[in-house]
Amino acid sequence: NAGVTQTPKFQVLKTGQSMTLQCAQDMNHEYMSWYRQDPGMGLRLIHYSVGAGITDQGEVPNGYNVSRSTTEDFPLRLLSAAPSQTSVYFCASREDRNTEAFFGQGTRLTVV
Amino acid sequence: AQTVTQSQPEMSVQEAETVTLSCTYDTSESDYYLFWYKQPPSRQMILVIRQEAYKQQNATENRFSVNFQKAAKSFSLKISDSQLGDAAMYFCAYRSETGANNLFFGTGTRLTVIP
Numbered sequence: 001n002a003g004v005t006q007t008p009k010f011q012v013l014k015t016g017q018s019m020t021l022q023c024a025q026d027m028n029h030e031y032m033s034w035y036r037q038d039p040g041m042g043l044r045l046i047h048y049s050v051g052a053g054i055t056d057q058g059e060v061p062n063g064y065n066v067s068r069s070t071t072e073d074f075p076l077r078l079l080s081a082a083p084s085q086t087s088v089y090f091c092a093s094r095e096d097r098n099t100e101a102f103f104g105q106g107t108r109l110t111v112v
Numbered sequence: 113a114q115t116v117t118q119s120q121p122e123m124s125v126q127e128a129e130t131v132t133l134s135c136t137y138d139t140s141e142s143d144y145y146l147f148w149y150k151q152p153p154s155r156q157m158i159l160v161i162r163q164e165a166y167k168q169q170n171a172t173e174n175r176f177s178v179n180f181q182k183a184a185k186s187f188s189l190k191i192s193d194s195q196l197g198d199a200a201m202y203f204c205a206y207r208s209e210t211g212a213n214n215l216f217f218g219t220g221t222r223l224t225v226i227p
Contacts (some may be wrong), residue, residue, distance in 0.1 A: 031215060042116075042203060042217035047165075050212070058214065090157065096212050100147075103157035 006104035023091030032074040118218035135204030
């Protein structure tokens with residue numbers, strides 16, 4: 001059971017480039033979400049999904065897009081990378097609204 | 113959005129001793145969940161303990177226990193018999209039972225365990 005898998009684990013981008021952070025879970029969880037972790041600020045919610053075809057914005061959605069075409073996958077797209085998006089990104093999933101969240105191992109993204 | 117405050121950026125404890133990490137939160141709701149997550153250097157977020165607000169009894173998981181004071185909106189984590197493997201960042205988190213019920217995190221406390 002792989003749990004929540006994020007790829008890549010590390011990435012360096014140039015300002016203005018676009019890329020997609022991948023997140024996949026094999027637990028048939030309905031709920032998935034993306035967080036970013038910055039020093040001194042904890043984890044902040046970017047986007048979330050409560051099921052295939054349904055997404056919504058979190059606290060810090062600007063500069064990011066998501067889609068949820070399948071239950072398993074929840075990719076996060078950076079449209080035009082900026083140095084302010086340098087962060088560690090976590091994907092999480094949970095079965096339903098009353099259960100615990102499982103986290104991926106994170107992606108460290110550096111934008112230069 | 114709910115606010116979760118961890119006022120101790122860093123804490124240290126001697127091995128085998130007990131340490132308490134503090135967390136307060138701000139909410140107008142009566143039903144919610146509270147969590148403590150551990151993040152070791154590997155970066156993995158690991159659930160340590162969970163507390164449902166409707167439960168008066170404090171949650172306990174082996175050496176980890178909480179002191180949940182609902183009226184004071186306080187949720188501290190006590191680690192007993194501290195071990196070197198307990199060294200990590202600890203995050204307090206809140207989740208509402210209503211609406212989108214996503215997690216809101218505090219800024220974390222870095223725990224050092226001294227041999």
